[in-house]
Amino acid sequence: MAVEASDGPASFKRSSASKSNQLHSEMRNSASDRKESLLEKKIPKCDDSEDEEDNMSLSAIRMKVTHDNDKKATPNALKKSYDDSDDDDIPLSARLPHNTNLGESTLSVKRPLDEIGSLHSSSKKSKLSNPGSSINAKQISVKSDAKVEEEEDDDDIPISGKMNKVVKLVDKPSSSKKLKNVTKVNKGAAPSFKKKEKVKKSGNESEQLSSGDGQKKWTTLVHNGIIFPPPYKPHGVKILYKGKPVTLTPEQEEVATLFAVMRDTEYMQKEIFKDNFWNDWRELLGENHVIQNLKDCDFTPIYDWCQIEKDKKKQMSLEEKKALREEKIKQEEKYMWAIVDGVKEKVGNFRAEPPGLFRGRGVHPKMGKLKRRIRPNDVVINIGKDAPIPECPIPGESWAEITHDDTVTWLAKWRDPIKPNKLKNVSLAASSSWKGQSDKEKYQKARMLKSYIGNIRAAYTKGFTSKDITKQQIAVATYFIDKLALRAGNEKDDEEADTVGCCTLKVENVTAEGHNKLKFDFLGKDSIKYENTVEVELPVYKAILKFQKDKQPGDDLFDKLDTSILNAHLKELMPNLTAKVFRTFNASFTLDDMLNKETKDGDVAEKTAVYQHANKQVAIICNHQRSVSKNHSAQISKLNEKIDELQAVLKELKIDLDRARKEKPPLKRSSDGKNKRNLNPEAIEKKIAQTSAKIEKMQRDIHTKEDLKTVALGTSKINYLDPRITVAWCKRHEVPIEKIYTKTLLEKFAWAMDVDPDFRF
DNA sequence: TGAGCAACTTAGCATCTGTCTA
DNA sequence: TAGACAGATGCTAAGTTGCTCA
Numbered sequence: 001m002a003v004e005a006s007d008g009p010a011s012f013k014r015s016s017a018s019k020s021n022q023l024h025s026e027m028r029n030s031a032s033d034r035k036e037s038l039l040e041k042k043i044p045k046c047d048d049s050e051d052e053e054d055n056m057s058l059s060a061i062r063m064k065v066t067h068d069n070d071k072k073a074t075p076n077a078l079k080k081s082y083d084d085s086d087d088d089d090i091p092l093s094a095r096l097p098h099n100t101n102l103g104e105s106t107l108s109v110k111r112p113l114d115e116i117g118s119l120h121s122s123s124k125k126s127k128l129s130n131p132g133s134s135i136n137a138k139q140i141s142v143k144s145d146a147k148v149e150e151e152e153d154d155d156d157i158p159i160s161g162k163m164n165k166v167v168k169l170v171d172k173p174s175s176s177k178k179l180k181n182v183t184k185v186n187k188g189a190a191p192s193f194k195k196k197e198k199v200k201k202s203g204n205e206s207e208q209l210s211s212g213d214g215q216k217k218w219t220t221l222v223h224n225g226i227i228f229p230p231p232y233k234p235h236g237v238k239i240l241y242k243g244k245p246v247t248l249t250p251e252q253e254e255v256a257t258l259f260a261v262m263r264d265t266e267y268m269q270k271e272i273f274k275d276n277f278w279n280d281w282r283e284l285l286g287e288n289h290v291i292q293n294l295k296d297c298d299f300t301p302i303y304d305w306c307q308i309e310k311d312k313k314k315q316m317s318l319e320e321k322k323a324l325r326e327e328k329i330k331q332e333e334k335y336m337w338a339i340v341d342g343v344k345e346k347v348g349n350f351r352a353e354p355p356g357l358f359r360g361r362g363v364h365p366k367m368g369k370l371k372r373r374i375r376p377n378d379v380v381i382n383i384g385k386d387a388p389i390p391e392c393p394i395p396g397e398s399w400a401e402i403t404h405d406d407t408v409t410w411l412a413k414w415r416d417p418i419k420p421n422k423l424k425n426v427s428l429a430a431s432s433s434w435k436g437q438s439d440k441e442k443y444q445k446a447r448m449l450k451s452y453i454g455n456i457r458a459a460y461t462k463g464f465t466s467k468d469i470t471k472q473q474i475a476v477a478t479y480f481i482d483k484l485a486l487r488a489g490n491e492k493d494d495e496e497a498d499t500v501g502c503c504t505l506k507v508e509n510v511t512a513e514g515h516n517k518l519k520f521d522f523l524g525k526d527s528i529k530y531e532n533t534v535e536v537e538l539p540v541y542k543a544i545l546k547f548q549k550d551k552q553p554g555d556d557l558f559d560k561l562d563t564s565i566l567n568a569h570l571k572e573l574m575p576n577l578t579a580k581v582f583r584t585f586n587a588s589f590t591l592d593d594m595l596n597k598e599t600k601d602g603d604v605a606e607k608t609a610v611y612q613h614a615n616k617q618v619a620i621i622c623n624h625q626r627s628v629s630k631n632h633s634a635q636i637s638k639l640n641e642k643i644d645e646l647q648a649v650l651k652e653l654k655i656d657l658d659r660a661r662k663e664k665p666p667l668k669r670s671s672d673g674k675n676k677r678n679l680n681p682e683a684i685e686k687k688i689a690q691t692s693a694k695i696e697k698m699q700r701d702i703h704t705k706e707d708l709k710t711v712a713l714g715t716s717k718i719n720y721l722d723p724r725i726t727v728a729w730c731k732r733h734e735v736p737i738e739k740i741y742t743k744t745l746l747e748k749f750a751w752a753m754d755v756d757p758d759f760r761f
Numbered sequence: 762t763g764a765g766c767a768a769c770t771t772a773g774c775a776t777c778t779g780t781c782t783a
Numbered sequence: 784t785a786g787a788c789a790g791a792t793g794c795t796a797a798g799t800t801g802c803t804c805a
Contacts, residue, residue, distance in 0.1 A: 214802080353795070361773080361796065409767065416796095423767065424795080438769085485769095488799060494799080525798055526772055564763090567800075580770085580799060626773065636789085714771070714791095719771055742791055 016050045106454065110615055139449075162172050180529050181264050216406050217434070223338035225390030225399070226426055227331070227411050228374070229354040240298035252284050255370055258357050267359065268366065276368035277357055338411060338428060346429035347411065352379070357417045362497040362527020371417050376400070378414040409434050419495070431747035437570050440751055443535035443583040443722040445576060445761060446584035452574040453585070457482065460572060466537035470560040474569050476543050477502050477558055482580050484534065485621050487525060488563040488579035499523045502579070505562050508553040516541045528625050587618045587720035592761035595729045608739050611729070616708065618716045636702060657684040717741075723749035728759035 054546040078205075176297040230253045238245035239256055248256060260275055267273040278294040285291055316324075337566045352374040376397040381390060385404040392398050393653075410425040428434050449456075456478070463475025480486050480502050489501020500509060500522050509522040518541065536544075547557050563579065568579040595615035599607060629635075656666040660681045679687075727749070730737045742750065 123772090280772080349794075351794090356795095359796080364796090410768075413767090418796095425768070427769080442770090462797095490799065492797095499797085501798085526796075528773085562763095564801090579799065582781095583771095631788090702786075715772060744792065760779070 001174050058415065068182075112129055117210075119655065121667065157345040171604070183503065193650050196372050205741055208723050213405050216739050217409050218340050218384075218406050220341055220387065221338065221406070221411070223383060223390065223411050224334045225393070226350050226352055226379065227335045228352045228376070228393055232355075235302075235305055236347070237302050239302055240300070242296045243298070246290055246299075252281070255281050255356070256299060257302050257306065258370075260302035262357060263607070265305050267357075270363075270367065272363070273357075273368035277370070278367060280370040314757055331418070338429070340434070343433065345432040345434075348427050348429040348432075350426060353424065359454075360497060362499065362523060364497045364527075365495055366418055369418055374414055374417070378411050382408065382410055382412065428745070431750065436748070436751040439748075442584060443724070446588055446722070449574060449577065449581055449585040450589065450761070453482075456573050460540075461537075464537065464543055466602065467753055470565070472543055472713055473547065473558045473561045474566060477549075477561055477566055478570070479536075479540055481579050482586070483761060484520070484532065485583050485586050485623070486530075487583070487698040490563050490567065492724050497523075499525060499527055500561075501525070503558055503566060506553065507531070507548050507551045507557055510548075510557060512541060512545055512548075518544060524623065528623060530623050583622060584720050584722075587622060587716055588722040588725060588761045590618050590621060590727045592719050595725065596760070599729070599733055604735055606737060607733050607735050611726075611735075611740060612713070615713045616711055616720060619711045619713050622716055622720060624712040624715040625710055628709050632705070632709055635703060639702050639705075643695055643702075646691055646695050647697070648689065651683055653688050653691065657681055718745070722761055723752035724755040724759050725761050727752050727755045730754075731757035 002364045013600075100601075121353075184317075201670065230581065230699040232250060234250040234253055235257070236253075238247060240246070259281070262268055262273075274294060282289075291297060332350070336347055338345050338347050353371070355373040356371050358366050358369045358371050376392045376394055377400045379399055380401040380403060381399050381404050382403050383389065384406075389402055390399075410427050412426040413423045414426050416422040424740050460475040460482075463471050464479070466472040466475060481488070487501040490505040491504060501524060505522065509520060511521070513519050513533065515540055517533055518536055521531050524530045542556070547559075551557075551559075567578045591614050594617060595611065598610045598614065600610075635744060652667065656679070659666060662681065665678055723745075726740055727737060729735070730740060737746065737753075746753075
């Protein structure tokens with residue numbers, strides 16, 4: 001079956017960045033070529049089996065290519081294989097000492113990751129080396145292959161095991177005596193799920209892939225709750241109202257201070273921000289307060305006081321700063337860890353959000369509103385039934401509720417004071433097994449789409465001309481999501497910024513410009529502008545004109561569609577397929593494709609430049625933008641000045657070289673006023689080379705800075721690029737993984753470090 | 762069937778921290 | 784050794800998705 005129309009996918013050019021988008025277009029063409037061959041020739045062997053083969057460890061590669069990077073975390077030390085923990089029949093908790101009490105000194109030091117690896121690894125090797133588990137030999141249809149891929153890859157199975165009845169209790173905080181008792185009860189508890197067994201029994205493909213909503217996520221869960229910001233300390237600095245100092249109560253002063261420190265931000269230029277602040281602050285001031293409007297308030301004294309405090313902090317000695325940091329760590333240490341089924345895991349956000357003024361993005365109707373202080377009685381704690389209930393850190397107060405819900409992964413939650421129908425959750429850090437497993441499942445699903453994409457594209461191409469308007473809209477929307485990496489686009493209420501995604505595009509967001517060109521112009525997530533002019537296939541162009549006919553600005557372009565209809569349709573095409581999978585698929589596919597086409601022989605710097613280039617293309621595809629930093633132009637000017645100076649030096653050196661060759665002394669004084677030494681021609685040539693290299697480096701820096709000033713590379717690296725592509729490429733090309741990933745990302749992607757060097761997305 | 766909710770992921774900006782340079 | 788700077792990390796807003804219930 002043909003995957004694309006014979007003339008290939010539409011070529012896309014973003015008006016604002018034509019060069020890069022031409023590349024984008026080329027990439028897509030090449031990508032589709034490859035996909036087509038995949039369908040016609042059947043998918044190659046499923047790569048997960050490659051994970052199971054013996055492969056050169058990353059640490060070995062690092063030893064080969066780096067000798068001077070010892071201070072950084074070694075990937076070997078960071079290996080924390082989920083494969084290991086998942087595959088064993090022995091529950092993790094059974095392999096770790098029970099009765100582990102969080103917050104005790106035994107847990108005050110982070111368990112080294114290599115130790116975690118050693119806890120799990122022994123039984124893995126034997127299983128992984130089992131040739132019988134390889135799926136290389138399987139040559140079956142595309143869909144079957146994809147299914148096999150899932151089944152063979154044990155790691156894709158949700159952590160969750162059997163369904164467990166949710167037990168909910170409402171407890172009051174217990175005494176320490178009670179905590180000890182509960183800990184003892186916990187001693188005997190052991191996780192009972194066996195993932196591997198579950199998979200083999202289950203014949204339901206989608207169930208295997210699902211992240212397991214409503215399924216049991218843990219058996220034992222121990223943690224210490226969350227920490228709250230210290231109470232407000234009044235400073236007593238008065239604001240001026242009509243030029244006269246006004247005394248405020250501590251509550252009024254606290255909110256005034258939150259406003260004062262916003263002086264240099266763009267929020268202060270927005271009337272909604274100031275209006276919302278005034279409404280909330282006025283309530284605190286009371287009706288008969290001397291302050292009757294915001295316009296006559298001068299917050300400068302508080303602003304100045306804050307600046308002085310900031311400077312004082314800056315001026316502290318290194319020792320003082322270090323002491324403060326250590327004190328903070330000491331206070332927070334016990335909140336930083338949780339024990340899940342006997343495994344110590346890092347907690348992500350264990351601090352309650354401090355009070356502040358709401359900083360909604362774009363034109364948000366609630367910006368400037370007071371986000372009140374979160375108190376323990378706002379917070380629901382989720383913890384193991386037998387675990388000690390965390391002590392409430394604020395004396396005299398208590399948690400809102402204690403639950404023991406083993407079907408969720410949050411440790412604590414509270415209602416967002418700004419949007420009361422939204423919850424804020426405290427969960428494990430990105431480096432945790434839960435997040436790692438979920439990440440891997442995400443990439444496996446995206447990888448699975450590779451096997452289906454040909455059929456999906458053929459289906460939506462057919463749908464472009466469907467007489468059923470709903471089917472036609474689904475087809476065009478899917479095309480946009482696939483080709484332009486648009487987000488699904490849920491409905492939003494009036495209390496949010498007015499942004500759109502694919503399903504919520506308005507008539508005015510897409511303009512037909514003739515010659516099959518469509519101009520997209522809208523605000524997407526975070527009110528980031530999406531502006532792109534693309535050439536589409538003729539039936540798509542015609543369909544858009546049809547959808548716009550007889551509609552007014554403000555009307556929905558896809559009036560027969562919403563995200564649930566779209567996703568329901570996608571699920572008919574591939575198990576568990578949703579709109580967002582396309583973004584992951586296209587991002588990872590592009591990286592894989594570009595790295596493999598563009599990496600040439602060269603030094604590490606050249607190879608990392610190739611990676612950065614590919615990363616940038618993905619960021620452009622996903623429309624990951626950032627605002628130009630405040631001092632960008634200053635930095636560029638400074639670099640240009642330095643280049644000018646160096647060029648003057650270079651000029652002088654060339655004269656000196658000329659003179660030296662004629663055995664004449666250098667010019668008496670150099671341009672910077674310093675006396676010069678008498679150097680031989682070789683030494684001057686060396687200096688010339690060094691100076692030229694400096695100039696070249698600075699010119700490259702300027703180019704890179706300009707090139708990336710509005711592109712955010714991090715978002716795609718963290719959320720869209722399958723780390724196995726990166727790790728395998730690093731292994732193949734002897735690039736130290738530390739050149740690509742920070743320490744934190746190495747921890748987050750620990751599950752990917754064992755990948756075979758031949759891995760392809 | 763659709764609204765509302767809950768859970769979790771994705772996102773950009775602010776702040777912190779470590780390194781480089783004068 | 785201080786200040787500048789870049790990169791790393793933290794924070795929290797803003798999405799997507801799936802489920803429940805009327």
